[in-house]
Amino acid sequence: MSEAPVLSARALSLVYGDGARRTTAVEALDLDVARGEFVGLVGPSGSGKSSLLFLLAGLRRPTTGRVLLLGRPLDAAPDRNAALRRRHVGFVFQEPFLVPWLSLRENALVHATGPGAAARVEDLARRVGVAHLLDERPHRVSGGERQRAGLLRALANDPDLVLADEPTAFLDHPTGHAVMDVLRACVGRAALVVVTHDPEMLAGAHRVLHLRDGRLEATTAAGSPPATAAGA
Numbered sequence: 001m002s003e004a005p006v007l008s009a010r011a012l013s014l015v016y017g018d019g020a021r022r023t024t025a026v027e028a029l030d031l032d033v034a035r036g037e038f039v040g041l042v043g044p045s046g047s048g049k050s051s052l053l054f055l056l057a058g059l060r061r062p063t064t065g066r067v068l069l070l071g072r073p074l075d076a077a078p079d080r081n082a083a084l085r086r087r088h089v090g091f092v093f094q095e096p097f098l099v100p101w102l103s104l105r106e107n108a109l110v111h112a113t114g115p116g117a118a119a120r121v122e123d124l125a126r127r128v129g130v131a132h133l134l135d136e137r138p139h140r141v142s143g144g145e146r147q148r149a150g151l152l153r154a155l156a157n158d159p160d161l162v163l164a165d166e167p168t169a170f171l172d173h174p175t176g177h178a179v180m181d182v183l184r185a186c187v188g189r190a191a192l193v194v195v196t197h198d199p200e201m202l203a204g205a206h207r208v209l210h211l212r213d214g215r216l217e218a219t220t221a222a223g224s225p226p227a228t229a230a231g232a
């Protein structure tokens with residue numbers, strides 16, 4: 001296929017702070033992710049995984065470098081990217097950030113852009129076991145159920161790019177696998193990047209990126225031990 005990558009990042013860096021505590025969370029990183037590709041992202045706590053996802057989603061402005069989403073630059077201020085992001089990017093946050101006074105269904109549909117979103121949310125909720133909770137508010141459900149509501153919100157618009165940050169962290173194994181099945185099912189028409197500390201959740205990934213201190217340390221095929229050669 002000659003189609004441009006869904007996501008393309010070049011020389012991407014993110015430095016937090018400018019005073020006593022200065023952290024380079026992402027450093028000189030290049031990455032292309034194509035439609036139909038499932039990429040895992042692993043690395044120690046603090047290695048920059050969440051920071052990288054925020055950059056790739058256009059939720060943070062990089063210190064240097066640029067991100068192209070569907071060939072369009074995401075390097076403007078995050079509020080200027082909002083329309084593009086909501087339409088094309090689904091983000092499953094490490095903490096789901098649900099609006100407390102809205103039901104799980106309303107939270108899932110808060111940025112819905114098309115007429116198919118409500119039915120899609122119902123269907124996805126059934127597949128991850130929270131259909132009976134859609135009319136509850138977040139404080140009346142468990143942490144794992146809130147996380148699944150965050151998944152519904154991420155997928156409500158059938159995005160071209162799905163970025164998932166520890167989407168199974170609060171879940172038992174069977175539920176984690178149900179969530180991963182739903183995410184993998186997006187891969188046909190979308191690109192998927194999943195951050196996880198659980199290698200089992202990366203079954204079927206086309207490649208796994210290893211981050212250390214904000215740098216891409218190695219890329220491996222799923223299930224194989226880390227190689228020494230770096231690359232994206």
Ligand SMILES: Nc1ncnc2c1ncn2[C@@H]1O[C@H](COP(=O)(O)OP(=O)(O)OP(=O)(O)O)[C@@H](O)[C@H]1O
Nearest residue numbers: 016017023025043044045046047048049050051052
């Ligand atoms: N808002 C922030 N301001 C300053 N430093 C930050 C901020 N967010 C993250 N950091 C720092 O940036 C580095 C990377 O953090 P990040 O959250 O991206 O790591 P991570 O790989 O997602 O870790 P974890 O597996 O624990 O979620 C860490 O050193 C962290 O302390």
Ligand SMILES: [Mg+2]
Nearest residue numbers: 049050051094
């Ligand atoms: Mg993180």
